[in-house]
Amino acid sequence: MKRSLFLASCVLPFxxxxxxxxxQDLQTPDVALPPPSSAPAAGDDQVxxxxxxxxxxxxxxxxxxxxxxxxxxxxxxxxADKVVWNRKTGKVMANGSIVVTNPGGDTAYGDSIELTDxxxxxxxxxxxxxxxxxxxxxxRKGTRxxxxxxxxxxxxxxxxxxxxxxxxxxxxxxxxxxxxxxYRPDKQRIYYKGARINxxxxxxxxxxxxxxxxxxxxxxxxxxxxxRYDRVNGFEFAQPYNVALGPNRSLIVTPMLxxxxxxxxKTDFSALTDRGAYRIGGYVTVSRRSDDxxxxxxxxxxxxxxxxxxxxxxxxxxxxxxxSGSLRYASDKTFLRRYDISRDARLRSTVSLERISQxxxxxxxxxxxxxxxxxxxxxxxxxxLPEIDWRYRFDDGILGGKVQLQANSLAISRTxxxxxxxxxxxxxxxxxxxxxxxQEVTFTAFGRGDVYxxxxxxxxxxxxxxxxxxxxxxxxxxxAVDVKWPFIGTFLSxxxxxxxxxxxxxxxxxANINIPNEDARAIDLEDSNLFALNRFPGYDRFEDSxxxxxxxxxxxxxxxxxxxxxxxxxxxxxxxxxxxLNGTGLTDRFSDIVGRTEIRFHDFVSLTHRxxxxxxxxxxxxxxxxxxxxxxxxxLLLGYLRLNRDIxxxxxxxxxxxxxxxxxxxxIRRFWSVFGSTVIDLxxxxxxxxxxxxxxxxxxxxxxxxxxxDCLRLGLTWKRDYQNTGDAQRGNSYLLTLAFKNLGR
Numbered sequence: 001m002k003r004s005l006f007l008a009s010c011v012l013p014f015x016x017x018x019x020x021x022x023x024q025d026l027q028t029p030d031v032a033l034p035p036p037s038s039a040p041a042a043g044d045d046q047v048x049x050x051x052x053x054x055x056x057x058x059x060x061x062x063x064x065x066x067x068x069x070x071x072x073x074x075x076x077x078x079x080a081d082k083v084v085w086n087r088k089t090g091k092v093m094a095n096g097s098i099v100v101t102n103p104g105g106d107t108a109y110g111d112s113i114e115l116t117d118x119x120x121x122x123x124x125x126x127x128x129x130x131x132x133x134x135x136x137x138x139x140r141k142g143t144r145x146x147x148x149x150x151x152x153x154x155x156x157x158x159x160x161x162x163x164x165x166x167x168x169x170x171x172x173x174x175x176x177x178x179x180x181x182x183y184r185p186d187k188q189r190i191y192y193k194g195a196r197i198n199x200x201x202x203x204x205x206x207x208x209x210x211x212x213x214x215x216x217x218x219x220x221x222x223x224x225x226x227x228r229y230d231r232v233n234g235f236e237f238a239q240p241y242n243v244a245l246g247p248n249r250s251l252i253v254t255p256m257l258x259x260x261x262x263x264x265x266k267t268d269f270s271a272l273t274d275r276g277a278y279r280i281g282g283y284v285t286v287s288r289r290s291d292d293x294x295x296x297x298x299x300x301x302x303x304x305x306x307x308x309x310x311x312x313x314x315x316x317x318x319x320x321x322x323x324s325g326s327l328r329y330a331s332d333k334t335f336l337r338r339y340d341i342s343r344d345a346r347l348r349s350t351v352s353l354e355r356i357s358q359x360x361x362x363x364x365x366x367x368x369x370x371x372x373x374x375x376x377x378x379x380x381x382x383x384x385l386p387e388i389d390w391r392y393r394f395d396d397g398i399l400g401g402k403v404q405l406q407a408n409s410l411a412i413s414r415t416x417x418x419x420x421x422x423x424x425x426x427x428x429x430x431x432x433x434x435x436x437x438x439q440e441v442t443f444t445a446f447g448r449g450d451v452y453x454x455x456x457x458x459x460x461x462x463x464x465x466x467x468x469x470x471x472x473x474x475x476x477x478x479x480a481v482d483v484k485w486p487f488i489g490t491f492l493s494x495x496x497x498x499x500x501x502x503x504x505x506x507x508x509x510x511a512n513i514n515i516p517n518e519d520a521r522a523i524d525l526e527d528s529n530l531f532a533l534n535r536f537p538g539y540d541r542f543e544d545s546x547x548x549x550x551x552x553x554x555x556x557x558x559x560x561x562x563x564x565x566x567x568x569x570x571x572x573x574x575x576x577x578x579x580x581l582n583g584t585g586l587t588d589r590f591s592d593i594v595g596r597t598e599i600r601f602h603d604f605v606s607l608t609h610r611x612x613x614x615x616x617x618x619x620x621x622x623x624x625x626x627x628x629x630x631x632x633x634x635x636l637l638l639g640y641l642r643l644n645r646d647i648x649x650x651x652x653x654x655x656x657x658x659x660x661x662x663x664x665x666x667x668i669r670r671f672w673s674v675f676g677s678t679v680i681d682l683x684x685x686x687x688x689x690x691x692x693x694x695x696x697x698x699x700x701x702x703x704x705x706x707x708x709x710d711c712l713r714l715g716l717t718w719k720r721d722y723q724n725t726g727d728a729q730r731g732n733s734y735l736l737t738l739a740f741k742n743l744g745r
Contacts, residue, residue, distance in 0.1 A: 026138050026162045027169050028130065029109045031099045034070055034079035048072040051083070061087040069094075077101045104185075105132030127152065129183070131214050134742055135159040137183060137190070148185055155181035157190060159742035160711040171201045173712040174740060176210070189213050197740075199712075212743050220244045223252065224739045231731030232338060234260030248272040252281075262286050262303075264339070278313030280327065283341065289332055289727045306331040308341060325351040333372045337728035345373050361391045374725060379416025380459070382518065386411065401431030401443070408539070412518055417459040418466065420516045424450040424539065426476075437485075444480040446533060448542075449473075454516045464581070467516030474515055476542050478507040480533055494558035501568070503531050503549040510544035512579050517541055524645070525585035525612060526622065527596040530568045535586070546573040560602045567595035569615070583621075583645035590615050594622075605629050621645055633667040642682075658682040659699075676703040698722045706737070713739040 052067025063085045071078040081096025091114060098110045107130045114123055124144070129137045136159075139152035160172035179194030195207040213219040220243050228236040240254040254266040268281035284307035311327040328347035336342040347370040355362040366385035371378055387410045397403030409423040426448035433441050451473055457466040486499040519538030529535045531549055534542050551568020570591040572578070578587050585592035593613040600606050605628070612622035620642070627638040639661035646656070663677035678701035704717030715737040721730045 025126075025128065026136055026156060026158055026172065026175070028136075028162070029097070029099075029128075031097045031109060032079070033099055033101060033107065034072075034077040036072075036077070063087070076103065106130065107132075133188070133214050135214055136162070137181065139181065150183040150185075152181040152183070154179065157181065157192075158711075160709075173709055174199050176207070176212075177203070183214075188217060189219065218242075218244045218247055218250050224743070227736035227738070228340075228733065230340065230733030232260065232727065232729050233258045238266070240266075273315070275317060276313065276315030276323075278311070278315075280309070280311030280313075282309040283307050283335075283339070287727075289334060289338075304331075306335050308335055320355050320357050322354050322356075323352070324354075325349075329370055330372065333374065334726040334728040336372065337725060340733065346371055359393045359395070361389070363387075363389045365389070377416065380414055382412045382414060384410060384412050398429055399431060401429050404428045410518075414459075418457050418516065419455045420467075420518055421453045422450065422516075422540070424448055440484040440486070442482040444478075444482070444533065446476070446478045446480075448476040450476065450515070452515050457516065462521075464513070465517040465521060468514045472514050474510060474512075476507075476510055476544075478505055478533055480505040482531065491556055492558055494556060496557075497553075497555045499553040501531065501551050501553065504547075505533065505543075505549070506546045507542075507544050509576065510542055512541055512544060515540060523580065523584050523586070524622065524643075525592055525594055527566050527568070527594050527610060530566075530570070530594055541579070544579065545576075547571060548573065562598075562600045564598040565595065566597075567593065569593050581647055583647040585612055585621060585645075588615070592621060593618075604631065619644070630664075633665070633673070635665055637661070637663040637677075656683070658684075671707050671709045672705070673708075674703075674705045677701060704735075711741040713737060713741065
């Protein structure tokens with residue numbers, strides 16, 4: 001018969017912190033957790049007690065509870081086969097299939113626990129603790145002090161899974177074994193003495209003095225190191241250290257040591273506030289760099305202070321107002337490439353204050369551009385501050401259509417180039433209707449007034465971008481009607497949709513060439529802007545011709561496969577000279593033919609092809625292919641681009657180019673994979689007369705293998721660069737990746 005009673009002493013605080021298992025046995029025993037108590041909660045110093053049978057020996061003054069013994073106190077729970085309390089010696093012993101849980105969620109398993117007469121400290125043999133925040137500890141012997149600190153001998157810790165997907169026991173990917181381990185629940189941290197990391201069951205890295213957190217908080221400590229080798233810097237070792245400045249702030253300091261150059265220091269500070277988050281970091285070192293970036297054998301300068309700053313932040317000031325920004329600046333054009341930090345050609349620093357509501361938008365923006373291209377002058381790069389943009393939308397406007405008002409101003413300055421200021425206000429009205437025959441008809445009316453001011457226009461290299469010095473004004477207007485007529489029917493075992501589309505746009509002649517062109521450069525006709533009201537990007541150019549654009553969309557949906565295709569062309573209704581340059585596809589009255597085809601087969605194949613065909617001889621002027629074949633674990637990425645527009649460099653920035661990109665990953669076993677990628681420059685003098693490429697010039701490639709499971713990432717990557725840029729020399733580099741996941745900070 002099961003009885004219940006309340007004991008005036010407390011055994012559970014110690015039992016809920018530690019349990020027992022075989023020495024360093026990290027497997028979870030097959031023991032059911034104690035269920036919550038169904039009786040009213042006991043007092044703070046009382047234990048709710050139940051068992052199948054209860055014996056009291058008068059002479060020995062021992063109380064023995066056997067058979068599914070359960071003990072409850074203040075959220076702590078214990079289950080055991082047998083509990084013996086010796087009132088003479090003050091010993092309390094629990095035996096047999098012990099499992100305990102505490103209010104914090106930690107669970108302990110074992111075979112026996114022996115406590116002292118204080119009932120708050122004692123000794124444990126063969127212990128296993130499963131922590132609520134992840135991870136488990138096993139030890140041959142352990143003791144618990146009055147302050148709840150647990151000290152373990154011959155112990156092991158791992159946050160990794162100890163069973164396979166099929167539920168079978170397995171060796172964890174890594175674990176830490178130590179002569180002595182101290183677990184401090186108050187600090188949520190584990191301290192080791194005489195420790196060693198075991199990788200795949202084999203001892204590897206010794207850790208004479210080491211500690212790691214077990215909670216989700218931010219704590220100071222070492223992070224995973226990086227190992228690398230490249231031709232210029234030699235062997236590299238980077239060891240980050242996290243400095244916890246609070247629960248929401250952290251500073252990571254990373255000394256980086258090289259065998260062939262001076263050391264470098266990397267820092268990264270991040271913080272989370274009640275209104276947003278921000279991060280700022282940087283690199284600093286002293287090394288030689290080349291002033292002659294184009295020489296095959298550059299002559300180094302004297303040692304110089306070099307570095308890079310990178311930051312980003314966003315704050316939600318109110319439900320409608322937000323502030324965001326980014327900062328990116330390098331000391332010189334080759335620093336990022338030399339140390340393999342980034343291969344960006346430009347660095348942009350931005351700031352933006354925005355207000356967004358249901359029908360209105362307001363923003364004040366600014367940005368600064370730093371060029372890292374060899375032939376670009378920094379003095380010609382734009383500094384935009386401020387750009388002010390306001391928009392308001394009326395959903396139920398004139399005649400039931402939608403009306404959008406916009407006002408915009410922009411000031412662009414350069415330290416050694418053209419300065420431009422502009423302001424405009426615009427009005428746009430859209431009315432969408434469906435006819436009884438199923439056509440979708442959209443009417444559009446657009447009007448805009450511009451004011452521009454420019455100085456030092458002669459410093460701009462491309463003449464068509466300059467505009468005229470001084471003040472200029474411009475009025476823009478356009479009327480358009482767009483008709484779509486979808487036809488839907490069955491096709492094989494699926495459906496198909498064929499949608500012819502015609503758009504007519506009427507716009508008067510505009511003095512575009514008098515206006516500076518800052519944001520509408522490098523125009524190219526493609527499927528994305530074929531039916532746009534203005535096919536120029538940006539605001540500084542507006543297509544001032546009346547035209548008719550026609551095309552069709554075709555879509556097929558079959559079991560497991562879908563196809564979407566678009567093709568179209570436009571015809572200019574007037575014969576006046578075109579604003580567009582030769583090679584853009586829009587010079588003559590008939591435009592080139594553009595299209596896009598997308599094919600998807602289940603989740604295995606995805607292919608997108610974009611093209612532009614010359615209207616006269618169907619020569620391919622733009623050919624772009626992107627394909628993904630495979631699953632998430634094994635896949636192949638293919639990319640190909642060819643621009644054959646025949647536009648000379650003195651007329652436009654966007655040059656002809658041909659390149660191929662290949663990448664992929666093959667999973668050879670469940671956690672093992674091989675990956676690689678390459679970029680090949682296929683440009684020759686037919687595409688670019690100024691190019692020195694021979695038609696097949698590798699740019700860079702990489703090849704590597706990787707092991708990754710729930711708590712370990714291990715890999716080796718080989719990368720080769722084929723281009724010299726100053727002190728960023730071509731050659732091989734090797735990166736060893738070893739990341740112990742769930743190790744915390």
